[in-house]
Amino acid sequence: MIKNTLFGTKYIISGKLIAPNENEIMVRTIWIKPIKQNILKFVTAYPLQS
Numbered sequence: 001m002i003k004n005t006l007f008g009t010k011y012i013i014s015g016k017l018i019a020p021n022e023n024e025i026m027v028r029t030i031w032i033k034p035i036k037q038n039i040l041k042f043v044t045a046y047p048l049q050s
Contacts, residue, residue: 003039003048008033010030011031012028012030013028013030014026014028014048026031027048028048030042030043031036
């Protein structure tokens with residue numbers, strides 16, 4: 001999902017993460033591309049309910 005905000009373009013990405021012990025967890029990550037900057041910055045990540 002992509003959202004435009006006052007601070008820049010926010011990217012919300014959900015997906016499966018596989019741990020070294022092969023356990024799987026669904027996570028959501030948030031990234032932002034600030035206005036007038038050409039770099040994507042990591043904001044946060046958190047687990048999703050199963």
